[in-house]
Amino acid sequence: MNIKDYIEHVGRAARAASREVAAASTAAKNAALHAMAAEIRAGRDELIKANLRDVEQARSEGLDAAMIDRLTLTAKGVEAMAQGLEQVAALPDPVGEITELKRRPSGIQVGKMRVPLGVVGIIYEARPNVTADAAALCLKSGNAAILRGGKEALASNQAIAACVREGLAIAGLPESAVQVLETTDREAVGHLVAMPQFVDVIVPRGGKGLIERISREARVPVIKHLDGICHVYIDADADIDKAVRIADNAKTQRYGTCNTMETLLIDQAVATRVLPRLAKIYFDKGVELRGCEQAMALVPQIHAASEEDWATEYLAPILSVRLVDGLDSAIAHITKYGSQHTDAIVTENYSKALRFLREVDSSSVMVNASTRFADGFEYGLGAEIGISTDKFHARGPVGLEGLTSQKWIVLGNGEIRS
Secondary structure (H helix, E strand, O other): OOHHHHHHHHHHHHHHHHHHHHHOOHHHHHHHHHHHHHHHHHOHHHHHHHHHHHHHHHHHOOOOHHHHHHHOOOHHHHHHHHHHHHHHHHOOOOOOOEEEEEEOOOOOEEEEEEEEOOEEEEEEOOOOHHHHHHHHHHHHOOOEEEEEOOHHHHHHHHHHHHHHHHHHHHOOOOHHHEEEOOOOOHHHHHHHOOOOOOOOEEEEEOOHHHHHHHHHHOOOOEOOOOOOOEEEEEOOOOOHHHHHHHHHHHHHOOOOOOOOEEEEEEEHHHHHHHHHHHHHHHHHOOOEEEEOHHHHHHOOOOEEOOOOHHHOOOOOOEEEEEEEOOHHHHHHHHHHHOOOOEEEEEOOOHHHHHHHHHHOOOOEEEEOOOHHHOOOOOOOOOOOOEEEOOOOOOOEEEOOHHHEEEEEEEEOOOOOOO
């Protein structure tokens, strides 16, 4: 069949499966997740072989280092996928939870019940672990999933998908509850995001170009973030050793992730104590620094930053550095150039910490911690479907609760409205 017919076939099957999954017991969903984990462990060698084919192909096509890093799946990564499935199984099931139940003067009780969204379409690029994470979160939250991975990870994704299907079958759930598209044709994405009759929400995970395209073409709601321009601000009242440790980790623990620091802001009052120490650490690790005139005066090896640098998500060993005149200047810079993803302050001043938490309008705001913690696993969500910088319907790392909605429920005993 042609691509349009194929996508409609997948969508129709997902819609039918979503009704079964929404009604499935917690025990059945957990059994499927544990079975998936067992299949992934049993198939570790085959998964790594499939991934190696993808990595070799990516290298031959000249993909950059950040993309290769996201694509590569090691034995440790396979075990992490299996553990992620088990961790999601261990989380409380949000489906059917009743909250805010109150009795009204009429005698009725009014509350809210948490319910699945329905069918979740997830479009992602080079991260094969997303296949397992997305399957786990969508299943546990009572949703069906349609997954479209990038061409870079086609062999890896299909190998993981086989483990997912087997796990669903073992638990007696429909295999079409999680479908990984067998085509990477761009036309498939265009059809998937324009099927409100089959798909309830789209989650794009990838580069800015992909997300802009999805946002432009989608006829269903989109949960997304465009950029991860994350900041760490080292305040005048910071513990210097703590600040150095945090700023080092926020940039160099991993370069190609959306929660990696891209701009370091330092209060002028402590710049001489902080910047030379950090610059040596960064230079030793091969990080290029681009800074303001004041930063360049302190560390001559720093290159001049352009206006564009302050608004750039490098996803590479490059860091922008600016010295600022206190908390107000730091917040003003973040407001102007930030992407509302993740921003952190390092300070021992309680009042300044509260101001930063209150006034910085990002999906994650931190005090005395690395921006690299902005992650569903680190937040206790088990895994994440993505990170949202929107304000509706979910914000920040999106886990089980973000994949559900609420409906009003009314419990009565024969009451009628007078």
